[in-house]
Amino acid sequence: MKLTQQFLALLSLLAFLALWQGSALYINNHTLPTPAAVALVFWQACVSGQLPFHLGVTLLRLLVSFSIAMLLGSAIGIALGRHKKLDAFFDNWLVIFLNVPALVTIILCYVWFGLIESAAILAVVINKLPSVIVTIREGARSLDQDLLDMARCFGFSRRKTLIHVIWPQLHPFVMAATRSGLALIWKIILVVELLGRSNGMGYQLHLFFQMFDVASILAYTIAFVGVIQLIELSILKPLDRKALRWRR
Amino acid sequence: MSDIQINIINKTYPAIDQAEAHTAIADLNLSLKSGEFICLVGPSGCGKTTLLNIIADLDYDYQGSIGLSQQSSRPKIGYIFQNPRLLPWRTVRENIELVVEDPLSTHIIDSLLEEMQLTPSQHVYPERLSLGMSRRVAITRAFAVDPDLLLMDEPFVSLDAPTARQVRALLLSLWQQRPHTVLFVTHDLREAIALADRLIFLSASPMSVISEIRVPIPRADRYDEAAIETFRQQLLNDYPAIKQLL
Numbered sequence: 149m150k151l152t153q154q155f156l157a158l159l160s161l162l163a164f165l166a167l168w169q170g171s172a173l174y175i176n177n178h179t180l181p182t183p184a185a186v187a188l189v190f191w192q193a194c195v196s197g198q199l200p201f202h203l204g205v206t207l208l209r210l211l212v213s214f215s216i217a218m219l220l221g222s223a224i225g226i227a228l229g230r231h232k233k234l235d236a237f238f239d240n241w242l243v244i245f246l247n248v249p250a251l252v253t254i255i256l257c258y259v260w261f262g263l264i265e266s267a268a269i270l271a272v273v274i275n276k277l278p279s280v281i282v283t284i285r286e287g288a289r290s291l292d293q294d295l296l297d298m299a300r301c302f303g304f305s306r307r308k309t310l311i312h313v314i315w316p317q318l319h320p321f322v323m324a325a326t327r328s329g330l331a332l333i334w335k336i337i338l339v340v341e342l343l344g345r346s347n348g349m350g351y352q353l354h355l356f357f358q359m360f361d362v363a364s365i366l367a368y369t370i371a372f373v374g375v376i377q378l379i380e381l382s383i384l385k386p387l388d389r390k391a392l393r394w395r396r
Numbered sequence: 397m398s399d400i401q402i403n404i405i406n407k408t409y410p411a412i413d414q415a416e417a418h419t420a421i422a423d424l425n426l427s428l429k430s431g432e433f434i435c436l437v438g439p440s441g442c443g444k445t446t447l448l449n450i451i452a453d454l455d456y457d458y459q460g461s462i463g464l465s466q467q468s469s470r471p472k473i474g475y476i477f478q479n480p481r482l483l484p485w486r487t488v489r490e491n492i493e494l495v496v497e498d499p500l501s502t503h504i505i506d507s508l509l510e511e512m513q514l515t516p517s518q519h520v521y522p523e524r525l526s527l528g529m530s531r532r533v534a535i536t537r538a539f540a541v542d543p544d545l546l547l548m549d550e551p552f553v554s555l556d557a558p559t560a561r562q563v564r565a566l567l568l569s570l571w572q573q574r575p576h577t578v579l580f581v582t583h584d585l586r587e588a589i590a591l592a593d594r595l596i597f598l599s600a601s602p603m604s605v606i607s608e609i610r611v612p613i614p615r616a617d618r619y620d621e622a623a624i625e626t627f628r629q630q631l632l633n634d635y636p637a638i639k640q641l642l
Binding site: 294295297298300301302303304308312313316391393394395 | 449452453454472473474475477479481483484485486494495497521522523537541
């Protein structure tokens with residue numbers, strides 16, 4: 149059964165490549181290079197160190213802004229989910245921030261703080277934060293009161309309650325925020341880099357666009373999708389398995 | 397261990413929307429002797445769980461006081477809830493370890509698990525346990541904190557009769573080896589007679605004590621169902637008011 153599924157996955161990948169190859173041959177100009185041409189550019193960019201450098205810079209920005217957004221968002225989300233008055237007060241703020249277009253936040257951050265690294269990070273965090281808060285708040289609202297009462301009755305400290313009672317219940321919500329967050333932050337970071345940084349994937353893509361270098365754009369895109377898949381398979385899936393091992 | 401005084405002057409649920417304010421408990425005085433096993437018997441909905449929650453400090457919106465008679469502090473509580481309330485993401489052993497403050501208490505946990513016949517299941521997650529086993533874990537957890545007062549809220553409800561009997565016997569043997577003051581809530585008079593030193597009968601809305609009766613049957617004879625049944629009949633004959641509570 150598993151073998152058939154793997155075979156099907158491989159077959160669909162091959163079909164995709166065949167479709168790409170066919171279209172490229174049919175169109176026959178530089179706006180759609182063949183998979184082989186893209187692979188060659190990818191290899192050259194790797195060897196020259198350009199691709200690893202820019203990918204690395206973007207990944208670092210991703211790591212920093214993602215960590216800040218998740219930590220801050222989780223703390224605020226739990227607080228809002230547990231305290232009705234606080235939630236009522238800040239609910240409108242959330243709605244506003246959720247609806248401000250990413251581009252506006254980025255431009256404002258650059259205008260107010262200058263074209264500096266911290267402004268870029270801040271712009272990404274502000275864009276991601278509201279959606280983390282909303283997701284974690286939903287989780288904190290649906291916490292099992294019976295288990296919280298148990299913890300209180302047996303004298304659990306705040307820290308113990310957070311680690312052993314609250315956090316495991318929030319796990320599905322944290323994972324949902326993580327997955328949607330990664331996808332969103334990638335996209336925002338590229339715009340941030342495109343508008344105001346002199347390195348990173350976004351900056352490079354902008355450069356390739358100006359030169360109509362589609363092969364390089366596709367090569368960088370593949371690296372990009374590959375890294376996200378790697379994060380999913382090597383970090384998120386094992387984390388899920390470990391955290392949910394208690395389920396029947 | 398010292399005696400425990402429970403004095404609840406008033407517990408009222410405020411009016412919400414169309415539901416009127418409701419006085420659940422009024423002028424309730426209980427004095428629990430150290431090491432005594434007390435069963436609270438009352439009709440369902442009379443506020444027994446509310447009372448236990450007040451004693452456990454889970455409900456603090458009331459007038460009155462709960463305290464150890466020789467100290468001003470609140471008693472340390474071990475609570476066995478109606479459903480076991482185990483953390484599903486922690487194993488049986490971890491669930492018990494979490495409530496114990498002293499990291500050197502490994503041997504105490506080992507012996508408690510042994511006495512409750514849980515040693516083979518100690519590394520299992522609660523979702524894989526039967527209800528009877530989960531209840532035994534909850535009992536073990538409550539004993540593990542070495543409480544001044546053990547609260548039990550119908551802990552054998554929804555168990556089949558043989559399992560309930562087995563868990564009850566395990567509870568009694570554990571309690572006899574490690575005497576604690578127990579407040580046990582039930583509406584099953586047979587169960588109450590089988591377990592208690594003293595029965596306290598409670599009325600509904602607002603809850604108050606109707607009568608307190610000592611159970612004269614020696615501990616050794618508590619497994620004799622005929623003796624329990626005879627005492628039950630005698631009680632019902634002597635105190636007709638009790639019949640209405642059951």
